[in-house]
Amino acid sequence: MKAWALCIGAGIMAGVANAACAQSTCGSAKCLGAIGNDAVFGESFCSSWLSLAPVTTTVTEAEAVTSTRTNLETTLTTVTVVTGTTTLSATAATTVFQKRVFTLSGADPAATIVSQCSSNDARVSSACSCFLSTTTTSTVTVVETAVSTVVPEVTNTIVETVTSNVLATTTAPMQTVTIPPNVVVNGGFEGYLTTGDILPWVDTVATTGGRFEVVNGVNPCTSTGYCSGGRIVVRVYPPTAGSGYTGMSETFSARPSTTYAVSFLYRCLNFDTSSGIDVYYAGVRVGRATCPAGNSAAFNRATGIQFTTDTTGAGELQIRFNNPTNLPYLYYYADDFQAIAV
Template sequence: MRSWLLCISAGVLAGVSNAACTNKCGSNKCLGAIAADPAFGESFCSSWLALEPATTTVTEVETVTSTLLNVETALTTLTVTTATFTVTGSERSTIYQKRAPTITEADPALPDPTDVIASQCSSNEDRISKACSCILSTATASTVTVLETAVTTAVVEAESTVVETVTDNVVATVSVAAPAVTIPANIIVNGGFEDYLDTGNILPWTDTKDSTGGRFDVVNGVNPCMTGGSYCAGGRVVVRPYPPTTGSKYIAIRETFVGRPSTTYAFSFLYRCLNYDAGTSIDILYKGSVIGSVNQCYNSAAFYRPTGITFTTDATGQGEVEVRFRNSGATPYLYFYADDFKAIAV
């Protein structure tokens, strides 16, 4: 026997509401009014709770084809609605929506069942919702007949999802995957600044001279090699930042990039200090936070490559690195050479 019928019967025999039933199904009077006509009650409750069918995969469809225009990949999934869903209220319960009953002409001499329900439930929405959840928890699941239908869907460029109705209660969904993006081993673009000679700019780098002061040049003809020629950059183009002696006392270059999501990268570059003092240093920032500082300056023509500077991307893979050339001692004529910027996954 249905659990809500047991609740009603217990309430009639005892003359009072059963506590367990009241907690789950609400007022017995309200429950009894809705259950008086099961067919009407289940239809009323389905409408009251605004139930919508969930979806399950259709395997009966005979053929599904897609015409793809200017996209790399398309995943085609055909789904059909059923009557299974979950209602979240004062407690969780899985209920099943019964197929709508055949409506017969009402006897004008009888009161409107909706008015009776409203009266017995004191127009209390919570009572009606609890009673309806109880009634529908044991309702018979409706069925959906799926027709074998050939479906052709055209997917145009710049559309990510196309949804169209095929037959009653059947929905064809075509999802287009985003084109694959190849992320290079070194995610720093134009790290050697050789592109400057052809384009006339340092993109995608930018510099801060307009806001921090100082001077920033790109020069050709420098041989950026480490001590003893143990490593040399691939070209002879380097950047030459002159940090200011007042105000911020630094000038910086920045680059925004896209790397692998949630991945740790090692950041490095070649540099050399000229006309430096003890206050000369370089800070490296990732998304505005300092992740490393270097101050090795030598009286030689050799370049130095710092190590151990890392950052980790977030779930988007997007980030920004900034390199600040500092003149904390306000030394006149201090400048740097820098080249071969890299950020490689570790």
């Protein structure tokens, strides 16, 4: 056995140094004994002191395999397989050392070793070299596990779900609209007594000129002397220039595709043979009431005028009071307008 090995045994067993150790190349017996006092700590201390690094070989195996498959429709599926990481060492025995940082304070074993080595770096290094040459070698066996790189194929099945929102169907009864026999509204102008106007009739004075008045108190009568139509009448003065007219109109709803007969009471004053009242339906003239010969002192009823509604039944009735010869004193009375299905 080498002399320094005997010194270690002596230092460990007796805790004191002998003379032979002092002459050893491993340093003093006290120094070597302090290191060997705790074999585990001694290995750590000396490995750190001598800056020894563990001899290991690290092999990293990593393989990323990507498979891209286009399945049904336009779905893209990507499968990624990554192997693990394996650390391998050489086939020879590997010594593993653990480095420890020590401080020279208190009862730290490292401080004791340095103190027993007389704080001499050369002695510490020499003793550590000798000590580590006798330590047991730690062997690490690494087994490599084979990793399959086969990329599994994945088939996706797309199931389309169609959801139909079904709304509850409710059958509502048709609204019943009652159309009166006379579809002209306020044909006798009696609404004027309560509303102060003759709506839904509107006049054309703003665009055609002339004058339009509502008269309360005139009792229109037929040529036979029979009075009818109420006390409210309209009095119209057509323009005296431009051979124009002054009109009034209203819109209403009648029966679809139905023929109606128009009648009304009228009276002409200060007229000539060309004077008269035209009736238009939906912009088309459908009849005319002419003034009688001579001065008309009585009311006459216009008849024989008809119009036919379209498939909607909606339309506009317009009455035009004409002055084709620009008579200066011509005017008309009118009342009791009716449009009755025939």
